[in-house]
Amino acid sequence: MAGSAPHARARTRRRHSGPPDLAAQTQLELAGEDPQKALPDVAHHLRTCPECKEEHDALLKILQSED
């Protein structure tokens, strides 16, 4: 009856279709917050996933140049 057994949640492989919340992470950084504390999952992912790191860096540059 109940289908509440989320056991397929680990996504630590390189290829993934759902990147972490890069926008939130980037905005925190721009606001001077410490993303390692606010979004440790995302911060950790960026350290282990070059693809998302690149995307994050690009996003950060865009947001910085907007100011």
Ligand SMILES: [Zn+2]
């Ligand atoms: Zn990634």
